[in-house]
Amino acid sequence: MVIGVPKEIKDHEYRVSLTPDGASALHKAGHTIWVEPSAGAGSGFTDDEYRQAGATIASSKAEVFERAGLIVKVKEPLLSECSLFRPGQVLFTYLHLASLPELTKTLLDTKITAIAYETTVARDGSLPMLRPMSEIAGRMSVQVGAHYLEKLQGGRGVLLAGVPGVEPGNVVILGAGVVGASATRIAVGLGAQVTVINLDVDRLRYLDDLYQGRIVTRAVSEAAVEQAVCAADLVIGAVLIPGAKAPRLVSRAMVARMKPGAVVVDVSVDQGGCFETTKATTHSDPVYLVDGVLHYGVANMPGIVPRTSTFALTNATFPYLLRLASEGVDRAIQSDPGFAKGVNLKNGQITCAEVADAHGLPFTPIL
CATH class of the missing domain: 3.40.50.720 (NAD(P)-binding Rossmann-like Domain)
Known part of the structure; x- marks a missing residue:
């Protein structure tokens, strides 16, 4: 799997979705990682640390999106980033779409699969990435x-x-x-x-x-x-x-x-x-x-507080990211109904009932 790590652009957002240690583990598992320049700088990680971990530093945000099949972020994409998506790509991030009607409709039009940290459920019923x-x-x-x-x-x-x-x-x-x-x-x-x-x-x-x-x-x-x-x-x-x-x-x-x-x-x-x-x-x-x-x-x-937050977040998200990269979306969610609850959008359809209800749009079950 080719995984892309863009730099977060929300106001004063200094977290990053993947640490160099995470990039190293993915690289050793046979995956390719593209990182936007300075993506980890706000959390104290240099581009050289990512290079040493086996990642490639892209020339731009656009190249990250162009190369990657799986985009991993911290926060929901801003509308200015949505034009970079292409049909069939997978987005793994916090989404909070129930309160974002314009972003929801824009992402539906891209026909990506959008998996939300905040709606993924562990086997004990908790929300491990939230x-x-x-x-x-x-x-x-x-x-x-x-x-x-x-x-x-x-x-x-x-x-x-x-x-x-x-x-x-x-x-x-x-x-x-x-x-x-x-x-x-x-x-x-x-x-x-x-x-x-x-x-x-x-x-x-x-x-x-x-x-x-x-x-x-x-x-x-x-x-x-x-x-x-x-x-x-x-x-x-x-x-x-x-x-x-x-x-x-x-x-x-x-x-x-x-x-x-x-x-x-x-x-x-x-x-x-x-x-x-x-x-x-x-x-x-x-x-x-x-x-x-x-x-x-x-x-x-x-x-x-990005240094603390990035480590705390990636500790929780990395096991799911590794499964997504190794198994692909369909296999990963079929083997784990709680992970399937994280899928909010797929192929132009809303697959999270709460998001559909919030916007008065049709709901399509994922499983």
Whole structure:
């Protein structure tokens, strides 16, 4: 298999989809790797390291796409990259298509096979390639929120940890999955008051046992969400329905009742966000105000800690990449129904029900 590694071009995206060690393993397995110049520079990998691993450094992004049958990326392609695809190519990356109608339709027209990290399911029912970036984004969400709570950044001027004689900041986390649990860990470690709201009470029971009274847990309801959000200094959106758009748990009316200078970090922005007021932002322009509440909606948060993120991501993606390269798409998904769930598009058809439902388009089962 000929595998292409383009340089990521999303705003301040410094991750790379394949490390030199990964390239070496693929090369030893008999595969050919083409890497765009400087693709790994943001994560600290030089072109020479890829050459020494057996990869070839292409002359341009266009040559990578021209040579490769399998394109492996970190983030979804931008529209400017889509013209480089050709029918029959395979794309392996994070896609989050449920919130991207224009990209979905453009990729359908290319007639490629698009396999999403975030909808691939392991045998135990987990999301193995989504988990590492969710862990990083969850940890970062509290760090980012604490930064924007500073008065200089437009926030309330609240220190999440508090000090003796002054109560700590109030953090509300919507969702108790990987992102929510990771955010909870950091918020509790800082000494904040933490409330976690979730649909699955068993998950809340687990966190309650883990933190032994250091957090408040609440089952999700409109009243519970409104009460908690309106009292919060920092709210973290950590809601996920795999492959589908995130449910809108917080209305514009609730946001209007939040404290002036409160901060929202909506990690579920990749899937459209769980706040009615959420819109995607970039690292270059990360925040905006709605009714005096600061919103952070960067969709590639882990991209600014690329050294950690690239290793964490490729640890999870490489076994699947090696199977794709060695077996091809059809054999790989036939032997693993969970891997088949990662196939979102194939030959101009939508093969992920949640993506089809999000855009009102026909769904074609892959198996």
